Amino acid sequence: MRNTVIxxxxxxxxxxxxxxxxxxxxxxxxxxxxxxEASLVLLSALGVTLLILHMRKKNNSLHHLATDLDDAxxxxxxxxxxxxxxxxxxSLVIKxxxxxxxxxxxxxxxxxxxxxxxxxxxxxxxxxxxxxxVRQQASSIYSKSGLVGRHEFSAWFLEDFLN
Numbered sequence: 001m002r003n004t005v006i007x008x009x010x011x012x013x014x015x016x017x018x019x020x021x022x023x024x025x026x027x028x029x030x031x032x033x034x035x036x037e038a039s040l041v042l043l044s045a046l047g048v049t050l051l052i053l054h055m056r057k058k059n060n061s062l063h064h065l066a067t068d069l070d071d072a073x074x075x076x077x078x079x080x081x082x083x084x085x086x087x088x089x090x091s092l093v094i095k096x097x098x099x100x101x102x103x104x105x106x107x108x109x110x111x112x113x114x115x116x117x118x119x120x121x122x123x124x125x126x127x128x129x130x131x132x133x134v135r136q137q138a139s140s141i142y143s144k145s146g147l148v149g150r151h152e153f154s155a156w157f158l159e160d161f162l163n
Contacts, residue, residue, distance in 0.1 A: 003058075007051045014044035094157060101144045110137045114150055115157060 017040045024034050094115070098108045106127075113123045120138065124131040138150070147153045 003051055003055050007048055007055070010044045010048045010051065014041050014048065017041045017044065097157075101141075103141060103144060107137050107141050107144075110134055111141050111153075114138065114141070115154060 017037050021034055021037045021041060024037065094112070095108070098111060103111060109127060110123055113126060118126065120134045121131050124134045127134065142149060142153060145153060145156070147156055
């Protein structure tokens with residue numbers, strides 16, 4: 001907007017000085033004065049030209065940036081969609097493994113919360129049970145899965161991502 005205003009002002013200055021040069025020629029004003037005002041007209045024309053070129057370049061650059069941003073947004077949306085799909089598939093793999101280990105529904109809930117990194121106390125609070133109950137369910141999960149403790153349990157599900 002600012003460049004447009006400056007361009008319009010320069011065009012007005014150029015036109016007014018151009019009219020002044022024409023009037024001065026008709027009045028027989030000295031040549032040095034006419035040349036001085038004509039140079040102002042030429043400088044204004046140069047300024048207008050440079051500003052217009054700059055604005056076009058800037059508009060083209062903004063257009064390319066907008067296009068790049070749209071492309072990036074489409075790629076992000078596609079990746080988010082893929083991630084969501086993979087997350088669902090991974091959840092099914094986890095659920096299938098829980099079923100293979102014959103975990104009860106309560107144990108499955110505790111197992112998921114363990115995988116999310118919650119402490120036994122936090123799991124008890126989330127599930128509205130006693131911490132001792134959660135501790136017993138966690139022990140049962142480790143026993144049924146054949147894994148020793150929380151770290152090995154979590155690593156079981158992360159191992160494929162690390163290879």
